[in-house]
Amino acid sequence: MKTFQPDPQSWKPIQALLASGLPQAMLAVGDSGSLLRLHLDALQAATLCFKPTDEGFACEQCRSCKLLAEGSHPDLWVAAPEPGKQIAIDTLRLAMEWIQYTPQVSNSRWLRIDNAEAMTVAAANAILKTLEEPPTRAHVVLHSEQASRLLPTIRSRLQRIPLPEMQMVQSMHWLQQQGVDAENSGALLRQLGNRPLRALELWEAGWLEQRQQWMRSLLDLSEQGVVATLKLAEQWSKSSDLFLIREMVLNVLADFMRLRQGLLDRIADLDYLEELRLKAPDISAEALQSNLDGWLQLPLTLSQNSNGMMVMEKLLLDWLKLWPRRKTHGIQN
Ligand SMILES: [Zn+2]
Structure with missing residues (x-):
């Protein structure tokens, strides 16, 4: 899959945030089937990158970028529920331990919890302290499809990231880049809402x-x-x-x-x-x-x-x- 490059104009708020210092405990809200996940990937890559561009994108050349592309970056941890399941406390306990250590390659460690509303109450409570006082050189990002389902104590500790709005035309373009023809791209996005990742998955199936x-x-x-x-x-x-x-x-x-x-x-x-x-x-x-x-x-x-x-x-x-x-x-x- 070709690396996704967000639209530079709509990436400006993120660029500004990267320049002024990214918060340590963050929240990203949106459907997993939308381009949100790719925007999050881009932010994660730029943060871990040795030499991000002035526009706030990863360089795609450095060791960090190469490790990310290989899927073996030691400073990245993604916790996600299995389909239809919850995120258990044990998974997050390990992640909380991991994030305390000094980064091995990049300047900081990056922990991402996908579909965070699927955390059990015990799991959510286990990360509270880390969200309150994140270790230096660490970022924690919670992705949620329904932020209202997160515990208020969790939500109040997170700063929402200003990720770009996802335009339909961008989704169309991305689907076509993945090899779906124009007519089917249009039909899929109409039928499945503006969710190109979901659309691609279903198209392939x-x-x-x-x-x-x-x-x-x-x-x-x-x-x-x-x-x-x-x-x-x-x-x-x-x-x-x-x-x-x-x-x-x-x-x-x-x-x-x-x-x-x-x-x-x-x-x-x-x-x-x-x-x-x-x-x-x-x-x-x-x-x-x-x-x-x-x-x-x-x-x-x-x-x-x-x-x-x-x-x-x-x-x-x-x-x-x-x-x-x-x-x-x-x-x-
Ligand atoms: Zn790089």
């Missing part, structure tokens, strides 16, 4: 083809009725891609909302626009809201209910209720 199949199954349900709906519920409840399916359904529901409000320029599923347009007028507003709520809460519902198939049956039968005036499927309201 075949999201675009998968989505076509899932879309077809979903959109045909209103014509097919209950039996087909229960069959699809069984299939989806067993799918390892259930959360991707959820992402797709949420897009469709949001598109119905947009169509009803005339927000055509914000449609995510542009390739299905005509079909969605035909289906939108008969939709019950109440059912639409309740469908959205149901799919939004799916992770929580599944964590409280072990019968995934029943959960999915309810969601998809509710989908049929979007069209209350169609009686063919025999669902009572």
Whole structure:
């Protein structure tokens, strides 16, 4: 992957911060699938670099930059949760010990905690003291998708980093640099929001083809009725891609909302626009809201209910209720 270079104009606040002295305990807020992670990488590289440029970028030549590129920099520690798991106290205890030592290569040590809202309370408490009095020559950065979920005692000790706003055009450009063609880049970013890292990951996993199949199954349900709906519920409840399916359904529901409000320029599923347009007028507003709520809460519902198939049956039968005036499927309201 080509090294990501932030846009020099929007990097100016960071450049100023680097010149005046970077805070020791920092917070970066944003979605992991967005360019935020690459901006953080750039800041980390510039801080560890022996000879950063005047614009505040790493030189990409020095020993520190080379070690970073190889993924073996001894002064960098990244703690991150496994997907769907929490960050345990043991992981962070080790990191807290590590950060007390003198840097081996660079001028400072850099500890980064990704998805910091996933820290257990015990883990969060274990880093409090370090955040309060960081060792000299050490930086701690917490990345969070939802800073409101961090303990207030943690949040109050962190200084938020002024990372650049992420423009859609930049995300497009980056995706194309990774080899995704222009048309698919546009479609992916519309469907997945301004999250190019996530988009690339899904593109590589075949999201675009998968989505076509899932879309077809979903959109045909209103014509097919209950039996087909229960069959699809069984299939989806067993799918390892259930959360991707959820992402797709949420897009469709949001598109119905947009169509009803005339927000055509914000449609995510542009390739299905005509079909969605035909289906939108008969939709019950109440059912639409309740469908959205149901799919939004799916992770929580599944964590409280072990019968995934029943959960999915309810969601998809509710989908049929979007069209209350169609009686063919025999669902009572
Ligand atoms: Zn360098």
